[in-house]
Amino acid sequence: MIPYGRQLISQTDIDAVVEALQSPLITQGPRVSNFEQAIADYCGAPYGVAMSSATAALHLACLALGVGPGDRVWTVPNTFVASANCARYCGADVDFVDIDPNTGNMSITALATKLTEAQASGHLPKVIIPVHFAGASCDMAGIAALTKPLGIHIIEDASHAIGGQYQEQPIGNCAYSDCSVFSFHPVKMITCGEGGVLTTQNAELAEKVATLRSHGITRDPAHMHADNPEPWYYEQHALGFNYRMTDIQAALGLSQLSQLDRFTQVRNTLAKRYHDAFADSPVSTLQVPADMYSSYHLFVIQVPAAHRLATFNALREAGIGVHVHYIPVHWQPDFATLGFQRGQFPAAEYYYSQAITLPLYVELTEAEQDFIIQQVLMLARQWS
Structure with a gap:
């Protein structure tokens, strides 16, 4: 059977993973931060935060943007359920914007109509999640022009799209959004086995997401409530999750990225x-x-x-x-x-x-x- 998608793992990839396995740190080591920076650099965004999956990244993006009960988040029906479920994890209500069937992406006309109706009824969304279906970007300039004046945040679900470009710039540079999310599932363009990365131009958003992915805990004295903390001390500042990527996954991702x-x-x-x-x-x-x-x-x-x-x-x-x-x-x-x-x-x-x-x-x-x-x-x- 010819599969619809399949990863390509080279000997170089295997060697990179073996090297990670033989290193002292196989969970939270230097390769994770190296991978984050490499993805951010590739996309032209200042910050990258690696996580266990794109679903985790979507969830934390919503949380970091303050999505909660009573809020509304819009995405498209033509996507995997994670694009909508991430808002529901936060207790928000989900709705959909129809697509352009010629591209599979969010319809600007449908979005404009829905925003007009929502503004009239007082039910505008807090966040909109366009999905770059099949690897081609949505019309981000058009989406931002409609939503930014209304104070609506934008999360690009770019799970399909690393390596692609919009207006001759890399997808993931977040020129028109608060953040972008990539997936590294085996059938995607490159793989970590499983994993995701969020890119953003917003330092505060990146910091929030990085804290939430690790139980809401910080070990940085500069962000602690305690004065002169002991060297072993840490503080939980929010109810976070164990959404961390391992050094093993990051080693594979770094090797794959060089071939993207x-x-x-x-x-x-x-x-x-x-x-x-x-x-x-x-x-x-x-x-x-x-x-x-x-x-x-x-x-x-x-x-x-x-x-x-x-x-x-x-x-x-x-x-x-x-x-x-x-x-x-x-x-x-x-x-x-x-x-x-x-x-x-x-x-x-x-x-x-x-x-x-x-x-x-x-x-x-x-x-x-x-x-x-x-x-x-x-x-x-x-x-x-």
Whole structure:
């Protein structure tokens, strides 16, 4: 089976992890802070905070921005549930902004309409979480222009997007947001096995997140209430969590980061082959606007809804590990208990009804990709 995604682990990566395992500090050692700084430098942001997962980073970003009971947080339905659950962990209410089905990203038109209605009713969100779906950035300038004058914070869920660019600048520089969050799950562009990093230009936000990820504890005398504390002394200043990344994970992440630009270039080359192959066929592909450079975490095609299931099953039977990203979050039974219903976000639902994710990863060969293309086009001829 050709998988839809797969990590690439080199001998250099393995050597880096072995070296970390053989060092005196395998949990909280120098590699974590080195990885944080390396990600921040790559993205052009002053601060990076590493955590156990992107979900943890989203959760702490919400907490650090003061999200709590009575607040509202908006994201998109076309995402993994973590983009919405992070606000619910804080006791906040969640709502959604519909997408542009041509890109899979938050619709500026839908956002403007929803903000106008929310302002009139006095129910503006405290935070909005745009999701850079499949590796292409949302229109962050447009989102910021609508939300910043209203005092709304922005968390970029860039879990799919490290290595990508927006307006010729790295995604994660936070030019239009309070912070960005990356994921290092094995199917992402680079991996730590599991892990996440939050980048930001805000020193206070970075400090809050760093404290919250480690039980809310500080060991820095400059931030303690006690005068002249003993050398072993520490203080808990908030109810935090054990969301720390280990030195072992950071060692892998540092090694992988050195290969990120090559990985992204290969993904873009493969994506172009898909785009070119389907250009004159009934198969539609997601658009990447001209001012963006996608990391191509995913490659999604859209097929007629009436043929989606049969196409999916036929590709799986041919040994092609297709997937679907994503079931609209508001369709989940747990969200139904919050009052969400099918039909509320028609663009996201329309997109989902036609979406199939094709394999895309660095070691996908041209022969394998040609086979995938051949099978898709063969099935497409049966749709009419």
